[in-house]
Amino acid sequence: MDGDGTAHAALLRALLPLLRGFFRRRLGGSNDDVEDLIQETLIAVHQRRATYDPQRPFGGWLFAIARYKMIDRYRRRGHAVSFDDIGDFADEFAFEEASDARADVNRLLEGIPAKQAAVLRATRIDGLSTAEAASRLGIGESDVKVSAHRGLKALAARVRDSLR
Structure with a gap:
């Protein structure tokens, strides 16, 4: 956020495996879909960086953006979910990955x-x-x-x- 290009590049590299795992677990589909969503999410992170509050956990902010990108993907493809499957569908959009939530809790408890x-x-x-x-x-x-x-x-x- 301070204009440090090296730090920005390091952040993007660190986010790749996190986002890849996040989308693969939920989509299972083609690698192209996963990579497309990663790119869309990274672009959104860059565009919305001014909305991030450094005093708050980064994981929640990041995965909220990722979640909305995935929701947008479902909407674009006209994905419909029956009421019987709504619980499973909602589970796909968990707010944070468990490991990130644990890290945030650990930081608070420290x-x-x-x-x-x-x-x-x-x-x-x-x-x-x-x-x-x-x-x-x-x-x-x-x-x-x-x-x-x-x-x-x-x-x-x-x-x-x-x-x-």
């Missing part, structure tokens, strides 16, 4: 105390009960509850600050 992050991972991400999280982490159940509350409060503050 900014709060380690104990709070561990409790949030156990209870909110891994889905453990308070008792299970306490056992896993070797702390009391009340400590899990307090740490979860404080961790969520800290995350909310980080997100709120990033929007200012």
